[in-house]
Amino acid sequence: MAAKLPPTVEKVDASYLESLLGYNASRASLAVVTVFLERMAVYGMKPVNFSVLSLITHNPGITSRQLCSNLGILPPNLVGMLNALEQRELITRKPHPRDGRAMGLHLTAAGHKLMLDAERTATALEGEVASRLSVSELKTLIRLLQKIYL
Amino acid sequence: MAAKLPPTVEKVDASYLESLLGYNASRASLAVVTVFLERMAVYGMKPVNFSVLSLITHNPGITSRQLCSNLGILPPNLVGMLNALEQRELITRKPHPRDGRAMGLHLTAAGHKLMLDAERTATALEGEVASRLSVSELKTLIRLLQKIYL
DNA sequence: TATTGTTATACTCTATAACTATA
DNA sequence: TATAGTTATAGAGTATAACAATA
Numbered sequence: 001m002a003a004k005l006p007p008t009v010e011k012v013d014a015s016y017l018e019s020l021l022g023y024n025a026s027r028a029s030l031a032v033v034t035v036f037l038e039r040m041a042v043y044g045m046k047p048v049n050f051s052v053l054s055l056i057t058h059n060p061g062i063t064s065r066q067l068c069s070n071l072g073i074l075p076p077n078l079v080g081m082l083n084a085l086e087q088r089e090l091i092t093r094k095p096h097p098r099d100g101r102a103m104g105l106h107l108t109a110a111g112h113k114l115m116l117d118a119e120r121t122a123t124a125l126e127g128e129v130a131s132r133l134s135v136s137e138l139k140t141l142i143r144l145l146q147k148i149y150l
Numbered sequence: 151m152a153a154k155l156p157p158t159v160e161k162v163d164a165s166y167l168e169s170l171l172g173y174n175a176s177r178a179s180l181a182v183v184t185v186f187l188e189r190m191a192v193y194g195m196k197p198v199n200f201s202v203l204s205l206i207t208h209n210p211g212i213t214s215r216q217l218c219s220n221l222g223i224l225p226p227n228l229v230g231m232l233n234a235l236e237q238r239e240l241i242t243r244k245p246h247p248r249d250g251r252a253m254g255l256h257l258t259a260a261g262h263k264l265m266l267d268a269e270r271t272a273t274a275l276e277g278e279v280a281s282r283l284s285v286s287e288l289k290t291l292i293r294l295l296q297k298i299y300l
Numbered sequence: 301t302a303t304t305g306t307t308a309t310a311c312t313c314t315a316t317a318a319c320t321a322t323a
Numbered sequence: 324t325a326t327a328g329t330t331a332t333a334g335a336g337t338a339t340a341a342c343a344a345t346a
Contacts, residue, residue: 198336223337224337224338224339226337226338226339227336227337227338249345249346250344250345250346251344251345251346252345
């Protein structure tokens with residue numbers, strides 16, 4: 001009687017992982033982020049500083065603290081990001097009118113110009129990543145994702 | 151005429167970001183992963199080594215190369231992970247029966263015992279994270295996520 | 301010549317502790 | 324006493340280059 005040889009794997013069975021919400025959400029998130037990184041590199045933007053700039057765009061005068069709590073960034077990690085955006089002359093820090101400790105964040109004219117293009121590109125890119133979904137499927141997907149985290 | 155004071159932000163408007171698939175997928179993924187980290191810490195498992203162990207569980211004899219290409223891990227980063235799992239005596243490396251370069255990966259008896267509990271916990275935890283979704287909504291969510299990345 | 305597994309190493313991202321100025 | 328912003332630094336995660344053994 002021969003010794004049993006160790007088995008070999010031809011096609012990998014990932015069906016258990018594919019039954020998990022966390023696995024699927026991570027993989028889908030990674031897929032979108034990958035395309036985002038490629039397409040948004042021309043603006044010098046990654047997902048995090050794009051999110052920061054977008055919140056400043058739609059909330060002029062927002063503070064660091066508000067950015068941190070809304071985006072889940074830790075304050076020490078935001079400092080360098082804001083410095084870089086200020087050096088690129090995309091944002092300015094103005095003294096907060098009612099709190100001497102805080103600074104209000106604002107886009108410069110150049111910042112507004114760039115974000116107009118960047119947000120258009122971001123929205124367009126998503127349509128391509130989700131090209132295999134109908135418009136109503138994409139709406140459903142986003143609504144269900146928000147029921148997880150919001 | 152008084153100089154215009156810089157505006158302040160009371161409630162942050164994140165409606166643009168919340169219209170983006172990438173933003174929602176990342177936030178939802180983070181929410182699931184956060185609970186995963188808490189609940190799976192007792193097994194000494196994070197999402198990545200759980201995924202590795204799960205693929206070994208359901209694909210005994212799988213090679214490093216196959217793990218890497220299925221999970222998007224780079225080979226140099228897998229080595230340390232496998233060494234740690236081997237030291238914990240959860241997996242063993244056996245010579246591959248048909249390729250002298252490769253090693254087939256297998257669970258030990260202790261590994262099987264641990265993964266039985268770990269997979270049960272992982273599946274249960276997901277039901278809690280998705281508690282605001284009906285069973286059919288969760289099925290739909292996973293199906294739509296797979297249409298993005300698969 | 302190409303591939304598997306590995307080492308060494310660099311880079312980025314994220315996290316913690318401690319300080320200052322103001323509330 | 325608590326909070327906003329900052330500095331310095333540590334740790335985890337992710338990336339590239341190069342090598343030995345085998346196909």
